Amino acid sequence: MLIFQNNAQIYIFIKNLISMKYYKLPIYFLTLLFSITSFSQLDSNQDEFNDFLYRRGNTFRTASGLPGQNYFQNVPNYEIEVQLDDKTHTITGQIEIEYTNNSPHDLDFIWLYLEQNRFTENSRGTLTTPIGGNRYVGDTDKGMKISNFSAKAHGETSKNYRISDTRMQVFLEKPLKANGGKATINMNFEYEIPIDGMDRMGRLKTQNGWIYALAQWFPQVAVYDDVVGWNVEPYLGAGEFYYDYGSFDVKITAPYDHIVVSSGTLQNPKDVLSSTVYERYKKAKESNETVYLIKPDEIKDMSLRAQQSGTLTWHYEIENSRDVAFGSSKAFIWDAAKINLPSGRTAIAQSAYPIESNGQDAWSRSTEYSKASVEHYSNMWYEYPYNSAVNVAADIGGMEYPGLNFCRYTSKGASLWGVTDHEFGHNWFPMIVGSNERRYAWMDEGFNTFINYYSTLNFNNGEYPARLNKPRNLVSWFKSDRREGIDTYPDVANLRNLGMIAYYKPALGLLMLREYILGPDRFDYAFKSYIKTWAFKHPQPTDFFNHMENYAGENLNWFWKNWFYGTDNIDLGIESVRQVEANTYDLTFVNEGGIPMPVKYEITYADNSTEVLELPVEIWQRGNSWRHRLKTEQKIIKVEIDPTKILPDVNFGNDTWPVNLYKD
Structure with a gap:
């Protein structure tokens, strides 16, 4: 069968027919041929489902999303x-x-x-x-x-x-x-x-006193x-x-009255801590509750310092890390607690903050937040590899390094939880899974925003709101003429778009994969495998795509191509619901956006019972309208696409039949 990719190919074909003395064919036949082939092209969404040619494997990175035999x-x-x-x-x-x-x-x-x-x-x-x-x-x-x-x-x-x-x-x-x-x-x-x-x-x-937040420092x-x-x-x-990734052996010499916290494990606590603080330090490492090492009313108590003049050298080491950062100040309140990890190993959560940040609605809960965050990600995705997790208050909105964060010293409540959890989440992306942040911000910011959603749902029985599951609140951006694609390099992107293309849009993509396209079981199996496979290595975007497909068992090319590369939107709709026989309905769905999606829809029957059904994404391979025949002995009174509203569908008005009943 002849397949024409575009009208130019049709024109060449007809021209060749004429040159081959088929010009005696009736003109209406040629016109009909042109019409049929053109219609076939318009009615196909083949391009949306075509493969990325550059996703093929090689000896360094395999097509199955694993490091190749020559990976280095x-x-x-x-x-x-x-x-x-x-x-x-x-x-x-x-x-x-x-x-x-x-x-x-x-x-x-x-x-x-x-x-x-x-x-x-x-x-x-x-x-x-x-x-x-x-x-x-x-x-x-x-x-x-x-x-x-x-x-x-x-x-x-x-x-x-x-x-x-x-x-x-x-x-x-x-x-x-x-x-x-x-x-x-x-x-x-x-x-x-x-x-x-x-x-x-x-x-x-x-x-x-001054708080020194040292990063990018060597x-x-x-x-x-x-x-x-x-x-x-x-x-x-x-x-x-x-x-x-490598090892870091760091010796930091600071004034005697400073507390120095760093990425890694403190090697000489007896040398730099007074006997009182050292005993508190040991207690904190065994305590599930926060223990003060330096209390708010002890900031100026120099008897709690290891010496009374000169300098002290704090010795830290961290293995298999891509960076190291530290905080130093004589103004620190310092507290800590034990982190419990799935293997039975423990680590220590620490917080260092000034008196301006003190309070139960503020940084006095920082260690509680830090402990909960690290424990959650360790249990759900991959065990935290380091022995310490430190949160440092500074004049910084939020910035992550292996085992240590800098967060805004004025943050409180939900804001402090959010920034603490987000920065500790970065220990998984990109500190464990070492993607290139300078090129692919979405592979760390977006993935991290995604795992933050589940951590926030889990923390303290949902004490703080988790907002990622409200994608339709972002529809105005998705409709904006100034939006950019996820694949835009962060230094090139319009800074007004960076929050969406680096954080929220890729996070929503993973949320759709888990909750709408693959389901939690298949997604979690593949995503955990991706983290374990690329832990302390350098994956590229194609490694992630290939790994998820191979381990979830699903060709997701249509999703990667249209969600992560481009600015098209999702717009699924219900065109009509017709009863064609006594127990038979024809449901016509339409895809009016540029991104195909499976169709999950909820049927409400006359007795107010409901049923959720699904049509696969392949219904859109041949066009943007699909008629589905549904047999049921009950009367249908309502049909609604995406009843849980996971999709950031840009048109609310065509989601339901007979009318749009969805409310934001």
Whole structure:
């Protein structure tokens, strides 16, 4: 059978007929042929169901969504000693990076990030910030100074490097050998800590002293992968971070009266804690209730410090992590409690916050929130891998790092729960599942927003509202001419759209997959497998798509293609309900949007009983109207599509028959 993809092909076919002396065919036959083939094309939704050609597997990433036989990751291990001066607000550090090249390629150089260079007058991030500013405005008189640099590989030492904006290119005397070659990079670094660190780090002055929130604070190796080679996008603002996994051995020297909390496990608690605080620390690690280490009325009590002058060095270690951050202040209230994990292992939840944040409607519940969040995600999806989870109050809306968050010090109640839960959720995406935040914000923000929904439903019998299941409240955005696709890079996206395309639209996509398309059993099996498979690895979007399809057993190409790539909308409707025989009805459904969907619909009968039925997505493969014959001995008085209103359907008016009875 001849199949024409478009009218141009039909024209060529007819032209060839004529050239082959079929011109004597009656003109009405050719006209009929043209009409039939054109109609066939218009009546097909083939394009909406076509495969993504670039989803095919290779030796690095398989078509089944698993790492391939040649998948690799390079490994940076860090030893850092840093000194915090609260008089000059400066960081001075020494770093040694042992870098292992597991790739199949020799490397002539190694790229690092110096992300404190974002805070200079002529950085790309500064120069691309609108005059009116945005969330990512930062100080512009800072930047990082590098000294005493050396890089050694295969017995040869190099002193050569080049700094370009927020990137540093380290040149090697000999190429770093593939499949296990090792290089060692050493340098000193120094900078003044910005007050405004783009809502991700910085310092806050409180009545009892400065709070230092330190992130993006040391030179860090960029990722070399099988997809683009070196990932060297500059740090501009909206795009976050992408790092390899390694170990961090960090020694932080701070004034004696500071409390220092960090990603990782405190290695020397007896050296930095007074005997009283140490006993409280041990008690907290065994307590399901919050235990004060430094009480609100003890902030200025120096007898609770390990020494009365000078400095103290806090030693932290974390394994299999992509980053490390810390908070330091003499103004901290400090409390903690035990986290119970599914394997029987325990961890410690901690909160550090100033007196301005104190109160049972505020940060005094932070550790309760932190413990509940980590325990929930560990039980539902994948066990938390670290020994500590710290929430630090700062002048930051909310920002995540492995095992440590910075959250707004003025947050209270539902707001504090929401930001705490969201930032701890990021330990799963992207700290465990290490996607590229700088390119694919939706793979961490969207996935995290999705799991936050279930955590909020679960917390304290639903104490706070979980709003993700109200998608029709967002219809005005879905109808906006200025909307963008989920696949838009965060640094390119209109910031007014970023909340939707990075957070809510991908989260709604996962919600539809779980609650509407696949069902919880199939979705959870596939999603848990995806997390376990790509834990501490670097999945791409296609790895997620392929994995979910293979493990859920469903071709979801039509969904990925239309929801994650594009700006079309969902609009399912009921065109008519006709009784054609005594016990037979014809129901005509229509797809008036650009995204096909299965049709779940609820029938209400004359006796007010109801029944939920479903038609598969394949009904739309041949057109946008489908007539379904339903046999029933009862009289139908109402039909409603998507009775639980999971779909962000942009047209409420055609959801029900005989009239739209849906109320927001």
